[in-house]
Amino acid sequence: MTSSLPTPADLSTHIGRGLSDLRDLVALQSVSAQGRMLPETAAFVTRLLEAEGFTVRSYPGEVAPVLVAEAGEGPATLLIYNHYDVQPEDPAELWESPPFTLTERDGRLYGRGASDDKGEFAARLAAVRAVRERHGGRLPLRVRWLIEGEEEVGSPSLERFVAEHAQELRADGCWWEFGSIDPDGRPVLSLGLKGVMCVELRCRVAASDLHSSLGAVIDNPLYRLARAVASLRDDGGRVTIPGFHDDVREPSAADLAALARIPGDGQAVRETYGVTRPLATGPAYHGRLNLAPVVNVNGWGGGYGGEGSKTVLPAHGFVKLDFRLVPGQDPARVLGLLRAHLDAQGLTDVELVELEAHQKPARVEAGHPFVRACVAAAREAHGAEPVVQPSSGGSGPMYPFQALGVACVAAGIGNVGGRVHAPNENIVRDHFEKGVVFGVALLEGLSRGE
Incomplete structure (x- = not known):
């Protein structure tokens, strides 16, 4: 075994094997929202892990199997969390190559799951192979791996599963399922996730659509929904539901210090996606992205949306919303506040429907040994100072692990133009290679007690 960190060239065989794994994984259409190919993908992931010496146990979930794998022995225990399910490929016509065929163009690898989350899993497995080879076929630390197939539908099985299998999942730290590399090549580490609560507002005024002339005497469900949505936030994006901010935990001194060191103000995101109405730029950008709760309108439906006009009074309509929450906020309490707020606006006829499983926010302190x-490892692997974010702006089922006392850090291979959840999802090939190097550096460092 050599103690020096290998380069991507040194790891070319393992990187090539990892990309081959990724190609096979992308071909498996494991769309959890539609129940597609979930058992088949779980079985394939199991075979990959068993080939590397892992003992794999499969447990039934509400939607898909939950896998727990373990290998290695040593003074440190690392828990890795990934998921094998993906988002639907729709709208399929916007893909420039088949969504379930890994396709390389100009240094990027395109395919559903290439980034979220099959690319992350494949890069980490390649790192495990490399470390085993460096240590004569053994892992110098205990690696526990939880891989689920329900993350893209809110992980409905996970909170109970983690609580019931606490002893199997104890670890010194958890390497979370995603992360990114910024346009300047700096690794971005997130020390937490926002909570999420997804709901749908529905309103019905009649059994069927009506002639629009009756709008003079019959209310319009889309107007009712528009009034509801307009009451939820101000023009600056601040949520205006009474009591919504009461439980928000104040950021720590370490949180604020980490924010002050984050470079940029989101310009790369604005340029990549052609943003025309940013809500925050300058110093406020990272503070709001990391620490501020928000409500989003995800979709709106009802009435006529085809070519030309159709003078109709819709019978019903709907709006889909998500709330991104921060530590201190509880989704169940926020749901109650939302219902009370709608009622106070005279909108008792607007139905409030919960969608998927809610997730609580989580965040670890920047000074935790696993964070260090x-x-x-990121500094060593990338040759650049990492960008440490107190929290990702996104959400995921991190809270159950935090409740066990396991510190979670998101570090991975995503990129600002990765189009996660959208057509043409992609990773940068060089980022995949650096992700394997980071995995080797992290595993080796933990095995040495660093």
Whole structure:
């Protein structure tokens, strides 16, 4: 075994094998929202892990199997969390190559799951192979791996599963399922996730659509919904539901110090996606992205949306919303506040329907030993100072692990133009290679107690 960190060239065989794994994984259409190919993908992931010496146990979930794997022995225990399910490919016509065929163009690899989350899993497995080879076929630390197939539908099985299998999942730290590399090549580490609550507002005024002339005497469900949505936030994006901000935990000194060191103000995101109405730029950008709760309108339906006009009074309509929450906020309480707010606006006829499983927010302190280990590995692997975010702007089922006392850090291979959840999802090939190097650095560092 050599103690020096290998380069991507040194790891070319493992990187090539990892990309082959990714190609096979992308071909498996494991869309959890539609129940497609979930058992088949779980079985394939199991075979990949068993080939590397892992003992894999499969447990039934509400939607898909939950896998727990373990291998290695040593003074440190690393828990890795990934998921094998993906988002639907729709709208399929916007893909420039088949969504379930990994396709390389100009240094990027395109395919559903290439980034979220099959690319992350494949890069990490390649790192495990490399470390085993460096240590004569053994892992110098205990690696526990939880891989689920329900993350894209809110992980409905996970909170109970983690609580019931606490002893199997104890670890010194958890390497979370995603992360990114910024346009300047700096690794971005997130120390938490926002909670999420997805709901649908529905309103019905009649058994069927009516002639629009009757709008003079019959209310319009789309107007009712528009009034409801307009009451939820101000023009600056601040949520205006009474009591919504009461439980928000104040950021720590370490949180604020980490924010002050984050470069940029979101310009790369605005340029990549052609943003015309940013809500925050300058110093406020990272503060709001990391620490501020928000409500989003995800979709709106009802009435006529075809070519030309159709003078109709819709019978019903709907609006889909998600709330991104921060530590201190509980989705169940926010749901109650939302219902009370709608009622106070005279909108008792607007039905409030919960969608998928809610997730609570989670965040670890920047000074935690596992955070320091991840920062050191990222610095060594990328040759650049990592960007440490107190929290991702996104959400995921991190809270159950935090409740066990396991610190979670997100570090991975995504990129600002990765189009996660959208057509033409992609990773940068060089980022995949650096992700394997980071995995080797993290595993080796933890095995040495660093």
